[in-house]
Amino acid sequence: MFEDHHIVLWLLGLPLLSAVVVWCLGPTRGPAIRAVSFASSVVVLLLTAMLIVRFLAISGERSPVTEDTVHQESKIHTFKPEFVPGASAEDRHKTTWNILSFGRGQIQFYLGVDGLNIWLIVLTALLMLPSVLVSFRQITERVNEFYAWLLALQTCMIGVFLAFDIVLFYVFFEVSLIPLFFLIGIWGGSRRQYAARKFFIYTLAGSLITLLGVIGVVIACSPDASSKLTFSIPELVHEVHKNLENEDTRGYWSAVQLWTFLALSLGFAIKVPLIPFHTWLPLAHVEAPTAGSVDLAGVLLKIGSYGFLRLCIPLAPDFTLVNGLPIITWLAAIGVVYGALCAFAQDDVKRLIAYSSVSHLGLCMLGLFSLNAIGIQGGIMQMINHGLSTAALFLLIGMLYERYHTRQLKDYSGMASKMPLFAICLVFASLSSVGLPGLNGFIGEFLCLAGIYQYEVIDRQQRILPILTVLGASGLILGAWYLFTMLRKLLFGELREPSHEGEPITDLTVREWGLLTPIFILCVVIGFYPRPILHTTEPDVERIGLIVKQARKRAGLSIDPPPLVTGRADVR
């Protein structure tokens, strides 16, 4: 019926098309607008399901480690996107669709799917559904604009993940600011204007520096006028590694990597956000409408960590290994603890969850930058899990706010007796966020910690005080502390409701149930059976692992970390 790459194109085209349709419907036709948006997000979700099925079918053959492992060490590794639209006849991993020709190279419309991005696309599609549904009653003004921006945001987010051309990636990366700016600015809380502008300018400033980094890499890969210019991420990674493996060019490239890494990581660090670039986040979250918060926390923040994974690490492996790793892991570890402590101090529930995002994404970055297969797998898992559980929390708080118009913890008490269903859902989402074994959060957090433990204790032989691991783990404990404190204050104790007018307060409606269910189901499924995700991401994580391995070799570090047993022997 459908060719594989048609799915990829429709994933991008359908939300955009629906956005235009919704906009054209005008602000008065509320039901039609909601129907179109809902239908579009359902279809996109079905498309991603199809994509997953087809991707699982081929993921067995995608491993970079082939039988002749002898030559593995010297081979140059790079990404191999699948389902590329406009793929050339001889190589299905490359595209022929050009956007802008530079004479000796061209910017291409290069989309594709691989293990690193496929689950993030699923996450985007999945979170769109509750975003649309939860806004049915919350948004009553300028309905058409709201859904148009929301669908445009979805297009941009899917675009970022799909893009395999570095300029295309950047274009989607930056355009995603515009819809969110309007979502926060028009339908946000009382300080929405300030929040929207701060969010926009902060991210714009970072991403402009990233643009310089992007251009810098491209130009460094074609040093003189006769060489080919490429904007494709896989080819850039390939070029960088070829140059790094070559003794003559290595010196120059060591210098280039410093600037590449700094420029690229600034934009991504703001997006993630890493301490100290996080100040826009709580503000933006608090002021955003629920759907905006869900997409911001669930997907947009992942663009930052995905950027690190896709661009920073492979394009500057040596610098990442030697200098980037300590810098980022320390920032991330501090972020874990700082975010958790800040979250504990909040009275506004939304702000609390916003700070918990800082903490959780710190853990994710800790996993990614431990630069070993376990850690990177954990980082990806953590991205997905954080997307699910935080989105659920934001949705629930949004529902509560819809009823009482306040988010202050001090206004509530004992809500469990008033709204039992709500209480169950909130407890479930919190448990998932805390990382209860058997739910999704546990997998990601465990893998991240295992990754950073492997880096510290086994690679660095830091047995006395593996401080990063300790900080990361303490984030989990603190996480349980502030989330349970929130639950205690909000749900238990004597019933105390904020004053409210109008309709009587009801428990969760069927619509609200319905929109939470898919998230919860996925939470349980991932918690018990994470294998499909780990299985599909594995080949591409391995590629990054091999890239890092070569960097280790160049840096003079041991390629294979000593096994744990030998380590123990040393201690004795």
Add this chain to the structure above:
Amino acid sequence: MSPDLQNALTDFIPQVVPEIVLGVSACVLFLGATFRVSRHVWGVFALVALTLASFALIATIRSLPLFTEPPTTFDKSKWPLYAAPVLFTPLALFFKVVGLVTGFLLVLLSWDEGGEDHAGEYHGCLLLLVAGIGLVGAANDLLTLFLALELISLPTYLLLYLPRADERAQEAAMKYFLLSVFSSGLLLFGFSYLYGLTGTTNIPALLDMFASGQERLAPNPEASTQQPWVGVTLLALVMIVAGLGFRITSVPFHFYAPDVYQGTTTPAAALLAFVPKIVGFAALLRILGYVPGLSAFERPLGTAMGEQVPMLLWIMAAVTMTLGNILALLQDNIRRLIAYSSVAHAGYMLIGLAVVRYLANAPGESVGGVEALLFYLVAYGAMTLGFFAVLHYLDSPDRPLESVDDLAGLGKSHPSCGLLLTLFLLSLIGMPLTAGFVGKFLIFFDAMGLSSQNAEQARLYRILALIAALNAAVGGWYYLRMIGVMYLREAIDPLPRPRPAPVVATIAVCATLTLGLGLFPQSLLQLIRDALPRPNAQLVARAADEGQAVARE
């Protein structure tokens, strides 16, 4: 003088037929306006004149060969390049087309502007201006270049002064006039030294002499040292760059812009934001020898005027964009704000000019710098004219649109106007999918693209790119403020609903260009590339063989 050269002096007439058509039409307008007072009659007449000029241009393209390569028998002294006052080069064609399109947009934009009794004169001035743009692009001689620049300046004074007679408009006209004339004086003084150093006013010949180090002052050609004249060259260059810097509103010649933009009418402000910039950059490209292919086939590009010029441009670019952006942050009046933003954009464009010297000689490569500059110019024209057109559309005498706060609630009360204004503002910020982004991308790409062999310069220009990136972020703040006001605030005193007017056509064209160039930049880029002939390797070799045979005996 050889007969070929004499022919060259007369042969140029067919090349300027479009400009002649425009000039004659302008005369008809000036005369006719004394007999009949009607806005619509003269507006339509101006459109007809522009259409005729376009047809004339098409006919010229059909009948005359574009001047791209020297004839097969390569004798430099017979080549019209070294005699003709104007040349019909691909680049000239590019500027002529840009000029005509701008002309159409401006006529439609200012259809309702000013008193009915001045409509004829107003449109006449616009036509002269368009002719001027074409002539600047084609000028091959300092004299033609100077006259063409004045052909733009003189009507501009009138356009500032005709439509409104209140004190602010007069003050604006007076300020602009005095400073503009002074800048012309500076330019002329610089030209006089260039003439004295080389003995010719022909631009290619002049550049050749600089390139081969033959410039010296007349009375003592046997003077043992040329040292003193290096200083004179530099002085002349500084004066020329200053004189043209006024037109492109680069710091420190920018200070008139906010006052004049604020004082004058919206269409005139739109004109001032764009037209002087095109001609200023066109003239700079010609005089600094940064246009490859024609005069530059036997030497590295842009070397004629020495090493100091790129440095001067570097400093100007950095200071211009930084100051422009910072001052724009402080403004409340929309037109003052856009004036400073236009200063800032001049700074980005200057980057394109500053890197030419280091990029242009890559064989087979796109013409670095110039290409980005021209793309940026067109993109800037589309978004600024569009922005001013929307402002003009919303503006009415009883409810003037002055401060940023007047835009409040526009997104709700005038959804389509708000959306278009947002498009232009996002393009001015440089967001992707708009023309502004492609322009900035190309500029950044060129500034980062210096080859690593030139390590010191490469570092310098990367710093410039960094400054530009930070500036773009600062710029984001004040453009976003306007978007914020439009969408995130409620109107206290909403603007009235405007009636349909010809200006809508201007808005539509500008919006299409802004979005179209953002989505499909390839078409314009290809056009610009074709307008910039590459240095021909064969010719370079040939010219080297023939030695330093210079045009003048």
Add this chain to the structure above:
Amino acid sequence: MTITLNHYLLLGAILFVCGAVCMATKRNAIGVLMGVELVLNAATVNFVAFAHYNPSFEIEGQIFAMFVIVMAAAEAAIALAIVLNFYNNHATVDIDTAEELKG
């Protein structure tokens, strides 16, 4: 003493500086206008002097000078129109009275 090119160049430079100073300091619009004319004429003097003193130069200098003179006349006409209008509104030609536009 024979008069050489350098003397004329010096004259041109002095005229230019006088013109610039005049523009910067005069408050009377007509005075500023005179400064402008001085600047333009400074360039004219240079052109003619260069063309006259160098035997190998042809007549471009003189031609340029002619054009500049005509141009200056056109500019003066417009300038006087603007000044006249200014006078009608302000009843003075003191340009310091123009201070509506600031910021």
